[in-house]
Each structure stands twice: as structure tokens, then as C-alpha cells.
Amino acid sequence: MSSAVAAQPAVSRSNGPLRGRVRVPGDKSISHRSLLLGLLAVGETRIEGLLEGDDVLATGRACAALGATVERLGAGRWRVQGVGVGGLKSPDAPLDFGNAGTGSRLMMGVVGGHPIQATFDGDASLRSRPMRRILDPLALMGATVVSAAEGGRLPLTLKGPETALPLTYETPVPSAQVKSAVLLAGLNALGETVVIEREATRDHTERMLKAFGAEVTVEPHGAHGRLVRLVGQPELKPAHVVVPADPSSAAFPLVAALIAPGSEVTLEGVMTNPLRTGLVATLIEMGADIELTNLREEGGEEVADLVARASPLKGVDVPAARAPTMIDEYPVLAVAAAFAQGETRMRGLHELTVKESDRLAAVHAGLIACGVEARIEGEDLIVVGQGRAPGGGEAVKTHLDHRIAMSFLVLGFAADAPVAIDDAAMIATSFPAFVDLMRGLGADISLEAGA
Ligand SMILES: O=C(O)C1=C[C@@H](OP(=O)(O)O)[C@@H](O)[C@H](O)C1
Numbered sequence: 001m002s003s004a005v006a007a008q009p010a011v012s013r014s015n016g017p018l019r020g021r022v023r024v025p026g027d028k029s030i031s032h033r034s035l036l037l038g039l040l041a042v043g044e045t046r047i048e049g050l051l052e053g054d055d056v057l058a059t060g061r062a063c064a065a066l067g068a069t070v071e072r073l074g075a076g077r078w079r080v081q082g083v084g085v086g087g088l089k090s091p092d093a094p095l096d097f098g099n100a101g102t103g104s105r106l107m108m109g110v111v112g113g114h115p116i117q118a119t120f121d122g123d124a125s126l127r128s129r130p131m132r133r134i135l136d137p138l139a140l141m142g143a144t145v146v147s148a149a150e151g152g153r154l155p156l157t158l159k160g161p162e163t164a165l166p167l168t169y170e171t172p173v174p175s176a177q178v179k180s181a182v183l184l185a186g187l188n189a190l191g192e193t194v195v196i197e198r199e200a201t202r203d204h205t206e207r208m209l210k211a212f213g214a215e216v217t218v219e220p221h222g223a224h225g226r227l228v229r230l231v232g233q234p235e236l237k238p239a240h241v242v243v244p245a246d247p248s249s250a251a252f253p254l255v256a257a258l259i260a261p262g263s264e265v266t267l268e269g270v271m272t273n274p275l276r277t278g279l280v281a282t283l284i285e286m287g288a289d290i291e292l293t294n295l296r297e298e299g300g301e302e303v304a305d306l307v308a309r310a311s312p313l314k315g316v317d318v319p320a321a322r323a324p325t326m327i328d329e330y331p332v333l334a335v336a337a338a339f340a341q342g343e344t345r346m347r348g349l350h351e352l353t354v355k356e357s358d359r360l361a362a363v364h365a366g367l368i369a370c371g372v373e374a375r376i377e378g379e380d381l382i383v384v385g386q387g388r389a390p391g392g393g394e395a396v397k398t399h400l401d402h403r404i405a406m407s408f409l410v411l412g413f414a415a416d417a418p419v420a421i422d423d424a425a426m427i428a429t430s431f432p433a434f435v436d437l438m439r440g441l442g443a444d445i446s447l448e449a450g451a
């Protein structure tokens with residue numbers, strides 16, 4: 001298991017308007033997938049704009065342990081010499097995924113489709129997260145769980161079958177990680193693997209598999225769902241991956257600009273894949289002044305420059321069906337909702353309870369600590385916006401969760417009194433440049449001496 005990183009308390013405070021033009025780092029989902037597909041292609045994959053956060057670096061090390069040569073050529077520029085579908089070896093040591101759900105779960109798909117064995121481990125947060133959602137379909141494809149902690153959790157050892165069976169699988173929860181794990185296992189199955197999802201989730205795996213030469217088709221399914229078919233045992237060809245800026249990271253300076261009076265911030269080249277834009281749609285409904293300019297395509301994804309200006313916001317009702325398109329953005333949406341006038345109800349947040357922390361509980365507790373009225377009703381979070389937030393309470397508990405840490409630092413940029421968080425260290429998992437980038441826009445964040 002990864003050794004615990006020392007906690008890094010931090011404080012943010014209001015410091016006038018935020019202004020400037022920045023590019024947030026590469027998308028985390030696409031970064032993980034570019035390394036994994038690089039491993040599974042035969043030959044040299046080049047990646048530009050890879051997110052060099054701890055989560056993605058752990059995936060890079062795991063790909064190397066399964067036989068790829070993974071090299072850093074410069075800032076965000078990486079080369080992966082892949083061994084091809086069917087060409088993987090069992091790693092010599094446990095794979096340590098740190099805090100990364102995506103890296104560990106997608107790699108379980110890769111291992112579960114190959115005649116190899118690997119042990120997966122991670123930090124206390126990752127050890128607490130459910131893995132049965134991945135292990136169940138992999139078992140149907142022939143994989144065996146050699147050992148696991150209680151409830152099928154990490155640390156666990158997974159053994160893939162001699163020949164993976166193709167599977168038709170309807171995902172029981174809306175999860176791109178489950179869908180992707182089944183498709184990645186299906187790469188080494190004889191025949192066609194089909195994944196059906198009732199609610200469409202981010203489609204980066206499907207798009208990238210096509211770009212690497214796999215035969216993949218996607219059809220609509222039901223009112224909001226999709227059916228994905230993959231033909232097994234392709235020879236994947238290496239690709240040149242250009243990683244667009246991560247909309248889930250852009251969410252933090254975006255909301256900061258909306259709530260800090262007088263701000264105007266431009267975020268360059270942010271991915272606008274419609275399965276990732278639920279937050280922007282919701283903020284616009286709340287009255288946010290967000291302009292999408294310079295719409296273009298980069299690396300097979302739509303991107304735009306987003307211009308966000310401080311705006312009066314109003315409370316809205318966010319339907320549960322929108323959750324898959326903004327699943328990681330609820331913590332920072334809750335912060336925006338605190339500065340709105342009126343109630344914002346975010347519906348159907350059950351999946352938030354199984355992220356790096358129980359985000360439903362952590363966001364609620366953090367808002368209360370900052371003097372914001374909020375309540376949980378069933379699976380809904382209700383924030384009673386007063387157009388301001390007092391701040392100045394006890395340090396917000398972040399529970400090893402990078403998005404809780406960044407969200408409450410953002411709240412502090414516009415609160416009446418400074419906002420303290422107990423630990424900013426996990427921000428390095430997804431957005432290592434966060435503090436510097438926000439300071440560059442004029443934000444006041446201080447890192448305090450550890451406890
Ligand atoms: O596939 C991915 O890259 C991700 C899928 C989502 O998780 P779920 O599949 O659990 O919803 C999201 O929360 C995570 O940050 C990244």
C-alpha cells in the first residue's frame with residue numbers, strides 16, 4: 001500500500017477579482033487511457049499534454065510493470081512502446097495505484113482479459129472503494145479473484161483466464177469505469193463484447209479504441225443509454241494522442257471566477273465532449289456568464305476556450321439524469337450554489353458516496369463548517385444559497401479527496417472570512433499545478449505548517 005503522504009493544511013481567502021488566461025492540465029480520463037492503450041498497441045504511441053498527476057503516473061508505472069516501455073520525453077510528452085493485446089506479462093510486484101479509481105479499475109479490465117496475474121493496491125481511500133462492480137463482469141469473462149480484502153476490496157489479486165469469454169453486459173450503475181473495464185477485457189476475448197448502459201457515460205474509451213484501430217460501434221439504447229460493441233483480438237495500432245484540457249479541473253477556476261466579484265478568467269482549450277459538460281450547462285442555467293469561444297477539435301475531441309465572468313447566480317434543480325455528465329463536478333457546483341440566491345437541489349447523488357470519499361457527506365459537512373445552510377434528503381443534496389458564504393469555521397475535512405480540497409479552497413476565494421482545509425496534499429493526484437495556477441489568477445492560498 002502507498003505510504004501515507006503527510007497532510008498539508010491550507011487556507012484560502014478573498015483577495016479581489018481573479019483575472020487572466022490559463023490552460024489547465026490534460027484530461028485525467030484520457031491520460032489514463034492513452035497509457036493503457038499504448039501498452040495494448042504494438043509499437044510506439046506518442047502522447048502530448050499527458051496529465052502528470054500522481055494518479056496517471058501510477059498507471060504509467062503499472063503499464064511498465066506489464067511489459068511496456070514508458071518514457072517521459074518532456075513536459076507532458078510521453079512515449080509508450082506497447083506489447084500488444086495478448087502480449088502482456090504478469091508484474092513481478094504488486095501494482096500500487098495510490099488514490100486512483102480509474103487507473104486501478106481500468107487495469108483490472110486489462111489483467112482480467114489476459115492469462116496473467118496481478119495484485120492491486122492503493123491508499124486508504126482506494127482500499128475503501130467498491131471493486132465488485134468490476135470483478136463481477138470480469139468473473140463472467142473467466143477471471144478469478146485469487147484473494148481480496150473484505151467486500152472484494154483492495155488489496156486484491158486477480159488472475160485472468162487462458163482465453164477470455166466475450167460478454168454481453170448491462171452495467172448495473174452508470175459508470176464509465178465499469179464499461180471501460182469490460183471493453184478492455186473484451187479486447188482479448190474471442191468474439192464480440194457488448195456493453196449496454198442505461199445512462200450514457202463518458203465515451204473516451206470507445207473513441208480512443210477506434211483511434212487505435214479497434215472495431216467498435218456505438219448505438220443509442222433507450223431514452224438516455226448506449227450500446228457499445230467491440231470485436232475482440234484486434235491488433236491495435238499505436239496512435240498519436242493529444243490530450244485536451246480537463247473540464248473537471250477547469251471547473252475550479254471557472255466557479256472561482258463566477259463567485260469572486262469583478263473576476264474574468266479565460267480557460268483555454270477545455271474539452272467540451274457533451275458527456276462532460278453537465279456543470280457548464282447547470283451554471284449557465286443558474287445565470288452564469290460563461291462564453292464558449294473558438295470552438296474547434298483537438299485530438300479527436302471538441303474543445304473551446306471558456307470565458308467566465310463573475311455573475312449573480314440563482315438556485316436551480318439539477319436532474320438525476322444529468323449526473324453522469326458532471327459526476328466529479330458536484331462538490332464545486334455545491335460551492336457555486338452557496339453563492340446563488342435560493343435553493344439548489346442536486347438529485348440522485350448515490351454514486352458520490354463511493355468516490356475518493358463519501359462526497360455527499362463530505363460536501364455537506366464542509367458547507368456546514370463554512371456556515372452555509374445545506375441538507376441531505378435521501379440521495380439529494382440541497383444547498384440554501386444566500387448569495388454569500390461566511391467561511392471562518394473549523395478546517396474542512398477533505399478525507400483524502402482532491403476535489404473536496406479544491407472545492408473548499410475555491411469557496412474561500414469569495415467567503416467573508418478565510419477558509420481552512422485539513423489537507424491539500426491530494427490535489428497532486430489530479431491537478432498538481434492548482435495552487436500556482438490559482439495564485440497566477442490573483443487568488444490568495446497559503447500552505448500552512450503540517451499538524
Ligand atoms: O472513466 C473515467 O475516467 C472516470 C469515470 C467516473 O467514475 P465512475 O465510472 O465510477 O462513474 C469519474 O468519477 C472518474 O473520475 C473518471
Ligand SMILES: C=C(OP(=O)(O)O)C(=O)O
Pocket residue numbers: 028055099100101102103328355356403430
Ligand atoms: C472520482 C475520481 O477519480 P477516480 O475514480 O479515478 O479516483 C475523480 O477524479 O473525481
